Amino acid sequence: MRKFGLLGKKLSHSLSPLLHNTFFENIGIEAEYKLYEVDEAEIDNFKNYMLENSIEGVNITVPYKKRFLDKLDYISDEAKEIGAINLLYIKDNKFYGDNTDYYGFKYTLTKNDIDVKDKKIVIVGKGGASASVDKVLKDMGADDITFYFRKDKFSQIKFPENMGGDIIVNTTPVGMYPNVEYNLVSKEILKKFKVAIDLIYNPIETKFLKEAKECGLKIINGMDMLIEQALKTDEILYGILLSTQLRKKIRKKIKKKVEEYYENNGN
Numbered sequence: 001m002r003k004f005g006l007l008g009k010k011l012s013h014s015l016s017p018l019l020h021n022t023f024f025e026n027i028g029i030e031a032e033y034k035l036y037e038v039d040e041a042e043i044d045n046f047k048n049y050m051l052e053n054s055i056e057g058v059n060i061t062v063p064y065k066k067r068f069l070d071k072l073d074y075i076s077d078e079a080k081e082i083g084a085i086n087l088l089y090i091k092d093n094k095f096y097g098d099n100t101d102y103y104g105f106k107y108t109l110t111k112n113d114i115d116v117k118d119k120k121i122v123i124v125g126k127g128g129a130s131a132s133v134d135k136v137l138k139d140m141g142a143d144d145i146t147f148y149f150r151k152d153k154f155s156q157i158k159f160p161e162n163m164g165g166d167i168i169v170n171t172t173p174v175g176m177y178p179n180v181e182y183n184l185v186s187k188e189i190l191k192k193f194k195v196a197i198d199l200i201y202n203p204i205e206t207k208f209l210k211e212a213k214e215c216g217l218k219i220i221n222g223m224d225m226l227i228e229q230a231l232k233t234d235e236i237l238y239g240i241l242l243s244t245q246l247r248k249k250i251r252k253k254i255k256k257k258v259e260e261y262y263e264n265n266g267n
Contacts, residue, residue: 004056007088068097079098114220167196180206
């Protein structure tokens with residue numbers, strides 16, 4: 001049985017196993033997808049751990065998306081430009097890095113008919129996810145992009161009073177389950193935009209999105225990005241290209257399972 005998984009520091013609420021195991025079932029692959037919670041003091045040993053335990057590939061989440069950039073044999077052009085990887089895998093005894101968040105966010109914009117060209121865009125956050133968002137936006141024609149971020153997790157963001165624009169994107173984990181009562185952006189700021197996008201998918205509607213909707217904005221959560229980056233991950237790991245029909249079928253099944261998960265867990 002082939003072994004894959006998710007690497008991060010705290011992963012108890014991750015839906016990644018559900019997503020990838022659904023893919024394996026539909027393709028007819030014998031594989032497992034596990035969570036690998038690793039403390040920062042041990043992270044530099046993880047490549048050896050993969051080799052010793054025959055783990056072929058892992059997705060990477062916070063805070064390790066930049067940790068392996070100078071420790072791999074090959075890195076995709078997208079990941080190099082972004083400066084972060086969310087996929088680490090072994091092929092022919094070499095370590096590879098890629099960034100499937102890029103494909104996930106691009107799909108999110110396309111599916112929701114969001115035209116970013118000549119739009120004024122604000123990105124909240126400055127981590128690995130924000131770099132992927134920035135790269136996609138620029139590749140799709142955006143050139144007016146501003147970042148606002150906290151100096152540390154205890155501080156607030158100082159937004160200018162005259163701030164406004166077309167699209168605002170939250171790339172931080174603020175508002176993610178179980179801390180659903182938090183939002184970095186006030187309604188006074190949100191009402192100056194037309195579209196609000198949150199990369200968070202748990203809960204489906206964060207406080208950021210809820211308040212944006214109350215202000216009349218079009219809102220988009222992180223579910224499409226989550227599913228698409230997972231499918232792109234599996235394509236890379238298995239060296240395949242899903243047909244449009246099969247991709248649609250698997251995406252529909254994943255979405256249904258995620259909805260059932262939320263119903264059963266009350267998130």
